[in-house]
Amino acid sequence: MKKLLIVFLITCNCFSQQASLFSPELFKNLPNVRDFSMSKNKSEIYFTIESYCKTYSFIACIKRTGKKWGKPKAVSFSGEFKDLEPFLSPDGLKLFFASNRNATSTDVKKDIDIWYVQRNSLNDGWSSPINVGDIINTNKNEFYPSVTNKGDLFFTAEYPNSIGKEDIYVSRFINNTYTKPVPLSTAINSDKYEFNAYVSPDEKIIVFTSYGREDDLGRGDLYISRKDSEGNWLPAKNLGDKINSKKLDYCPFIDINANVLYFTSNRTNVPNRLKSKQNFKEIIHTINSLPNGLSRIYSTFLNKK
Incomplete structure (x- = not known):
């Protein structure tokens, strides 16, 4: 575990090494493992365990006591419906996720919606799941939530006004209410596939996956963009072959304090x-x-520039 703690403490100004498997012993003997969200104090990791054919998934958590990580456990609200893509709010008091559960019945929904659970303190248990509401959730897929300090919700959707098949949208959180989602600019979205975006708490960095671009190395690559001095997203750039592979690379998360990218x-x-x-x-x-082709979590140092 010493190597894991070093990753939390060291920062780097460049991608000086290939992305490598993140603590494979934590996920040993599990099927597909995807998604990653870590609490600010690094005491909790939330992730998705997915069946081999990816028909079913649930959300699990690993907690750390001192220097030792515990064993993965299913979170209290997951284990029946298809739940995936957990994301902890910056204060750690809300956990957003995607699910095929239904807000109006016990039936499985045909599409994926965004939900969240909440707690009063980091030591409390999670509430029952809450649907984010029909200003965001429709009869189309909405998935991969990412939440900023202001509570703004970034996510992927297949709305009719999408530029491509899937685009990245944002719903501003104003007066405790989500506003109508709008797509991000063409610096991020294109006529290809854009999905699974992580946005930093201060909304200055975005990392997402796109598939089908000319510089795509395989089945989908990670791209990064930062905002300019006027608050506009700069054209996204491929993160390169030290991170991306010829297979699907997706579900990013950044530990901002440690400058580490997980995906x-x-x-x-x-x-x-x-x-x-x-x-x-x-x-x-x-x-x-x-x-060996099973989905796993990887990590590498993130370029600050």
Whole structure:
């Protein structure tokens, strides 16, 4: 665990190394693992555990006592419906997530909506899930929430006014009420796919996934944008091959204080031919060795500039 604590404390001004698996021992023997949200005091990690065919998922949490992380546990409000993409508000008192649960019945909804739970203090348990409301949730998919210090909600949606198939939207939180969502500018959204955006608490940095751009390295890459002096998003840039792979790279989260980027990838090092003939036990070991195509959490230092 010493290496994990060092990651929390060191900052770097460049991507000086390849992205690497984040604490694989924490997620050992789990199927697909995706999404990542960590409390400001680094005592809680929330993430999604997804079935092998990705038909079902639930939200889990790992808590740290002193220098030791506990075992993953399902959160109190998850375990029946398909829940995914947890995001802790900056103060840690709300946890937003996406779900196919229904606000008006016990039936499963055909699309995905955004919900949240809340607590009075960091030591309290979570409330029952609350739907963010029909100003945001529609009969189309809304997913991957990210919340700023002001309470503004950034998310992905398939609205009729989308530039591409999926775009990134923001709903401002004014007088404790969400406003009508608006799409981000073409510095972020394009006629391709844009989804899964993390926005920093001060709303100065955004990292998201786009698929289908000319500089896309594979099935979807992570891009970054920062705001200029007038508060406008600068044209997003691909984070490069030290982070992105030929597979899907998605679900970003930044530990702002430690300057560390976390994200999900289903990359693999399993070849289509082994270097030499292996027996049954050796082949299974090779197939099960990460990265092997299962979704896992990766991390790397984030460029401040």
